[in-house]
Amino acid sequence: MPSRTSLPRRLARRLRAPWAMLLVAALALTTVPASADEYDDQRAQNEANQAAVDAAMEALQTELEHTDAALVQAYAELQGIQAQIPVAEQQLAVAEETLARLQREAAIIAERLVVAEAEEATITTQIATDTERADQTRVAIGQMARNAYKGDMTQSSLSAVLDATSSEEFVEQSALASTALRTQTQALRDLEQINGVNRNRQVRLTAVREEITALKAEADAKVVEAEAARAAAEARKLELEQLQAQATAKAAEIEAAKATMLQQEQQLAAQQAQLEADLQAIVAAQEQRRREEAAAAAAAGRPAPSQGSTAARPFINPSSVSPMVVTSDYGMRFHPILHYWRLHAGTDIRTYCGTPLYAAASGTVEWARARSGFGNQVMLNHGYWNGSSLMASYNHMTSFAVSAGQSVSQGQLIGYAGNTGTSAACHLHYEVYVDGSTVDPRPMISG
Numbered sequence: 001m002p003s004r005t006s007l008p009r010r011l012a013r014r015l016r017a018p019w020a021m022l023l024v025a026a027l028a029l030t031t032v033p034a035s036a037d038e039y040d041d042q043r044a045q046n047e048a049n050q051a052a053v054d055a056a057m058e059a060l061q062t063e064l065e066h067t068d069a070a071l072v073q074a075y076a077e078l079q080g081i082q083a084q085i086p087v088a089e090q091q092l093a094v095a096e097e098t099l100a101r102l103q104r105e106a107a108i109i110a111e112r113l114v115v116a117e118a119e120e121a122t123i124t125t126q127i128a129t130d131t132e133r134a135d136q137t138r139v140a141i142g143q144m145a146r147n148a149y150k151g152d153m154t155q156s157s158l159s160a161v162l163d164a165t166s167s168e169e170f171v172e173q174s175a176l177a178s179t180a181l182r183t184q185t186q187a188l189r190d191l192e193q194i195n196g197v198n199r200n201r202q203v204r205l206t207a208v209r210e211e212i213t214a215l216k217a218e219a220d221a222k223v224v225e226a227e228a229a230r231a232a233a234e235a236r237k238l239e240l241e242q243l244q245a246q247a248t249a250k251a252a253e254i255e256a257a258k259a260t261m262l263q264q265e266q267q268l269a270a271q272q273a274q275l276e277a278d279l280q281a282i283v284a285a286q287e288q289r290r291r292e293e294a295a296a297a298a299a300a301g302r303p304a305p306s307q308g309s310t311a312a313r314p315f316i317n318p319s320s321v322s323p324m325v326v327t328s329d330y331g332m333r334f335h336p337i338l339h340y341w342r343l344h345a346g347t348d349i350r351t352y353c354g355t356p357l358y359a360a361a362s363g364t365v366e367w368a369r370a371r372s373g374f375g376n377q378v379m380l381n382h383g384y385w386n387g388s389s390l391m392a393s394y395n396h397m398t399s400f401a402v403s404a405g406q407s408v409s410q411g412q413l414i415g416y417a418g419n420t421g422t423s424a425a426c427h428l429h430y431e432v433y434v435d436g437s438t439v440d441p442r443p444m445i446s447g
Contacts, residue, residue, distance in 0.1 A: 095233035308384025315360035346431035351417035375421025
């Protein structure tokens with residue numbers, strides 16, 4: 001049997017994640033025996049299992065944001081397989097214990113059957129021996145009776161005295177008659193005793209034979225039960241071996257895809273850097289215009305241009321899900337497949353494929369176009385906020401409702417959520433840039 005330790009240890013350690021433990025717990029429900037309402041129980045177990053898998057998959061998708069969907073699927077399948085392995089191991093242990101118990105019970109029954117059959121043989125031999133003795137005794141008694149009938153044993157003490165010719169003859173004949181009577185009486189007693197003992201033995205023999213019949217039936221049933229348990233144990237063992245083989249193959253598939261994934265990650269890092277460079281150019285041009293406007297205002301004696309919004313939270317919920325649900329925050333992330341830390345440069349907000357997305361604040365559309373790993377991206381320039389440049393991007397969109405250069409107001413429809421670019425599932429990856437660099441959007445969104 002393949003060993004579980006043959007799986008890549010680093011991938012196996014990911015099962016410590018909370019969502020993975022939830023999946024293990026859900027799969028463990030399959031070990032619950034079915035009740036009288038077997039189909040209802042099975043359906044409830046399947047629903048609970050599916051709910052846990054869905055929750056785990058959602059958590060995994062957010063954790064592996066900007067990871068190729070096929071690789072996410074492979075990794076999710078690996079996690080699912082690894083989550084089933086402890087359950088299969090438990091089922092195998094239960095099946096093997098059941099088989100061992102049934103084998104012990106069968107051995108006890110076999111021992112009892114041997115003892116009962118030995119007792120049957122002993123009683124049968126005893127009955128046969130004593131029956132032969134009884135037959136012999138009966139023959140002897142019959143012979144004595146015939147002799148008595150012929151007169152050989154009919155002499156009484158009185159006839160012995162009358163017929164005796166001497167005192168010695170009298171004593172001798174009297175002793176012989178007494179001995180014959182005692183012998184006949186003892187023979188009758190022996191015969192009755194033998195018959196009595198054999199009757200008791202016959203009752204015991206009947207009981208032993210009934211016990212043997214019952215033990216044989218029980219042994220036959222136990223053989224059937226043990227064979228079923230053996231088949232179940234073999235099935236569980238085969239299932240476990242298949243799971244381990246699948247896990248090994250899936251882990252190898254993931255390992256083989258790592259090089260491509262690393263290359264994609266490097267491309268994404270380059271794209272993020274290029275995006276920030278483009279934004280820095282916009283900020284520089286914007287700042288240049290502001291200085292020129294400020295200089296012109298000063299020369300004309302007008303007030304300086306506004307420093308923009310000073311609201312603590314300049315943005316509203318950009319999704320159609322209310323209240324807003326954040327599935328993954330801004331910050332450093334450990335990639336469970338590639339095993340390195342990276343910045344998750346935005347906030348993932350729950351949306352569904354094709355649902356509306358809205359401008360979180362008023363501004364101008366810098367562009368609405370496909371941008372490689374970001375997918376379909378809308379970049380909104382919100383001008384200034386507390387004296388700094390403020391922009392925000394909406395990523396992985398299915399389609400646009402705005403175009404470059406268009407002015408939008410807060411809450412205006414700008415497009416629809418999707419799963420374009422490097423994304424594992426439909427959602428809104430929302431990035432905010434202050435002076436061209438990413439910041440955590442969440443504290444800036446009201447509601």
